[in-house]
Amino acid sequence: MSGGGAVRWELRAAVPADVEVIAELRATVMRPDLERLGRYDEHRVRQRLRDGFSPQHTSVIVVDGAFAGCVTVRPADDDRQWLEHFYLAPHHQGRGLGSAVLRTLLERTDARAVPVALNVLQGSAARRLYERHGFVVEAEDPIDVFMVRGVGA
Numbered sequence: 001m002s003g004g005g006a007v008r009w010e011l012r013a014a015v016p017a018d019v020e021v022i023a024e025l026r027a028t029v030m031r032p033d034l035e036r037l038g039r040y041d042e043h044r045v046r047q048r049l050r051d052g053f054s055p056q057h058t059s060v061i062v063v064d065g066a067f068a069g070c071v072t073v074r075p076a077d078d079d080r081q082w083l084e085h086f087y088l089a090p091h092h093q094g095r096g097l098g099s100a101v102l103r104t105l106l107e108r109t110d111a112r113a114v115p116v117a118l119n120v121l122q123g124s125a126a127r128r129l130y131e132r133h134g135f136v137v138e139a140e141d142p143i144d145v146f147m148v149r150g151v152g153a
Contacts, residue, residue, distance in 0.1 A: 007063060007097050011104070014058035014070065022058075022070050023049040025087045033121045037143055049085065058085065061092075061101055068092045073105055076117065080148070081109050083118040086126075098126075102133050106149070113151050119144045 014022075023046040034040035057074035060067060069088035076082050083105065088098055109116050118135065120127045122145055134153030139146045 007092070007095060007100070009061060009063045009068065009097060009100065011059040011071075011101070012062055014055040014060050016053075016055050018055065018058070018060055018070070019050055019053045021067055022053070022060075022085065022087070023047075025069065025089060026085065029087045029090065029093075030121070033124050036123060037121060039143065052085075061088065061097070063092060063097070068097070069101075071101060071105065073109070073116075080115050080117045083116050086118075098129055099132070102129065106133060110152050115148055115150050117146065117148045119146045121145070 026049045027042070027045045030045055031040055034045060054072060054074055058070055058072040061069035061071065067089075069092060070085055071083065071087075072085040073081050073083055086098070086102075106116065116135075117138070118130065120130060122140070122143060124145075127145060127147075130147055130149075133149065135147040135149040136153075137145055138148045
């Protein structure tokens, strides 16, 4: 699948060997928000990804044949899908790629009539992306904002 717009992209299924490059990307993109919240830990930021990595639910975002990011959409116990580990390399951010990927994923969940939930760190710029795509706040705490998007929202 290729996305429209200026950037040509595709999703490929993740494999177990992707875990380290994804863990490094997570550490890079989450560092500013985690530091701002006083929660950055060099080891923990990577280990949390390793501990929860599910290649069967993860897609790698590829731009011009190169790793550009990743996203996980996994089933939850409450008939929702959880959107997590949605990371783009910094040089791909702010150019419409995140919106294009998110639109594609939401078309898939809408086709299955499944709501989507996620959490984003307090103060993260990513929250605006999710709000533009129909996510609303369901709950929040001092660290996380939990958001949900109904079918076709």
